[in-house]
Amino acid sequence: MQIDPSIKSRPKYVAPELVASAGLQLFVSESDAGHLLEPLYRQCSESGAQWLVAEPGNAPGTLADSLSGYLQRVLSDAPVTTRLYVAGSEGFLWDIRNQALSAGLVDEQIQLAPPVTKARRLFCTHCYTLMEGVTSSPHTCSGCGRLLLVRDHFARLHGAYVGVQINAEDPEEQLEQEVLQ
Amino acid sequence: MSIDSIPVRVMAIEQVAPLIREFKLEAIEGKLPAFSPGSHVQVIMPGEAREIRNAYSLCSDPAMPRRYSIAVRLQEDSRGGSSFMHGEVNVGDELAITPPANLFAPVMAARKHLLIAGGVGITPFMSYIPELKRQGAEFELHYLYRGSQTGAYLDQLQQQLGSALHRYDSGQGNKCDLSTVLSDQGPGTHVYICGPESLIEGVCSTAKALGWPESLIHYEAFAAPEPGEPFKAQLTRSGKTLDVAADESLLEALEREGIAVPNLCRGGVCGQCATPVIEGAVEHRDEFLSADEKANGGCIMPCVSRAAGKHLTLDI
Ligand code: FES
Numbered sequence: 001m002q003i004d005p006s007i008k009s010r011p012k013y014v015a016p017e018l019v020a021s022a023g024l025q026l027f028v029s030e031s032d033a034g035h036l037l038e039p040l041y042r043q044c045s046e047s048g049a050q051w052l053v054a055e056p057g058n059a060p061g062t063l064a065d066s067l068s069g070y071l072q073r074v075l076s077d078a079p080v081t082t083r084l085y086v087a088g089s090e091g092f093l094w095d096i097r098n099q100a101l102s103a104g105l106v107d108e109q110i111q112l113a114p115p116v117t118k119a120r121r122l123f124c125t126h127c128y129t130l131m132e133g134v135t136s137s138p139h140t141c142s143g144c145g146r147l148l149l150v151r152d153h154f155a156r157l158h159g160a161y162v163g164v165q166i167n168a169e170d171p172e173e174q175l176e177q178e179v180l181q
Numbered sequence: 182m183s184i185d186s187i188p189v190r191v192m193a194i195e196q197v198a199p200l201i202r203e204f205k206l207e208a209i210e211g212k213l214p215a216f217s218p219g220s221h222v223q224v225i226m227p228g229e230a231r232e233i234r235n236a237y238s239l240c241s242d243p244a245m246p247r248r249y250s251i252a253v254r255l256q257e258d259s260r261g262g263s264s265f266m267h268g269e270v271n272v273g274d275e276l277a278i279t280p281p282a283n284l285f286a287p288v289m290a291a292r293k294h295l296l297i298a299g300g301v302g303i304t305p306f307m308s309y310i311p312e313l314k315r316q317g318a319e320f321e322l323h324y325l326y327r328g329s330q331t332g333a334y335l336d337q338l339q340q341q342l343g344s345a346l347h348r349y350d351s352g353q354g355n356k357c358d359l360s361t362v363l364s365d366q367g368p369g370t371h372v373y374i375c376g377p378e379s380l381i382e383g384v385c386s387t388a389k390a391l392g393w394p395e396s397l398i399h400y401e402a403f404a405a406p407e408p409g410e411p412f413k414a415q416l417t418r419s420g421k422t423l424d425v426a427a428d429e430s431l432l433e434a435l436e437r438e439g440i441a442v443p444n445l446c447r448g449g450v451c452g453q454c455a456t457p458v459i460e461g462a463v464e465h466r467d468e469f470l471s472a473d474e475k476a477n478g479g480c481i482m483p484c485v486s487r488a489a490g491k492h493l494t495l496d497i
Contacts (some may be wrong), residue, residue, distance in 0.1 A: 021392035023364070072206035080366040104292040104369025108394040 014104030030088030094159025192325030299376020
């Protein structure tokens, strides 16, 4: 199978910049990614800014309940002029972004910092299992055991890259491992 | 390409505010096309010196497309359009309109709709409101008017909307504090403004200063083309040269010569009428072209823009 290396769906990330006029400056990060938002946070007045921190390594596809519930409450009281800055692993960024969208925010209000690791969240297109921290391809699905090619195709809804079985014809075939960039 | 016109008959005329008249229109043959909330039509008027075309929002319920309503404010410095509608049009008369087009549709996915109307700018919202109500959408209307001139449909709106209607009669000294109205809104609120340029500017600049995302701000201005200096337009394709009078737009002059230019808004926002310029400086008055495109000068929006000098050569 030929995979186009310039595949469009892979998100591009740039370092967030503070949007000075905002009714609420909201920062959300995993605990090991705070340094990416720190300089922005320091430019804000205390009254207009809030920071929520999560422990990294949550269950795939679900934010820790406590953070998710708290974010929900913050967003439901937030003004339309809210700006949201997110830092952490790639899956986390998109979980937060998706939760913000369902609270009514639009992408224009949300900035995602470059992910702190190259590890990917992987979505098995055969059994729909989500796996965290995938660093090389192919990868054996923890759900169905198939050997998955990790594609650059990114599903925003899951915050995950798509994995498709690579050795369907000959499950015995050995394949070279490639480190993901 | 010219837009087909639909012949209509004026069924009723009602004075809905001291300076605003509502015209109910029905098809002379067959049915009028269905339309979506926020749509407008152009009315093609046989003016004294030349044909006049003005765009008016449909202000009736889109669920009842059998007849259209438009409301026309008499403009003091009318270029002929509104004074024609107020002075010359009677019940039973025939008019020609273009099929409805929509440059100002509500975003149905919005969490809430914040409608801000100035004067006769209430008209597009008259087609929004029945639809928003049917959808069970959350909305509020802030209506700025001057009771001695405008303020159409107030009783009807008061009855339908109750506390969702906020009225500001500038004649009574009631001011709308835009910054309060715009600050008190939650995520996913879309704001829509229709009214004079000054109101649109005021809302946009206040919203931006507060940090509103631009994608949530929508507005519609139907500014009639401002007059300017007369100039000559030379047309390379047809080999014609035409004189554009001080009080007519380049688009109107082209139409007068039988040269059809696609157009929807006739107010410099939709981009339909873009026409390539070969030579001559342009006084850009539209909101469609970017600053770069304006500086480059290769294109003009003839519905509002004019020659900066005495002549223009157009690739048309
Ligand atoms: S007709 Fe819309 S920009 Fe000219």
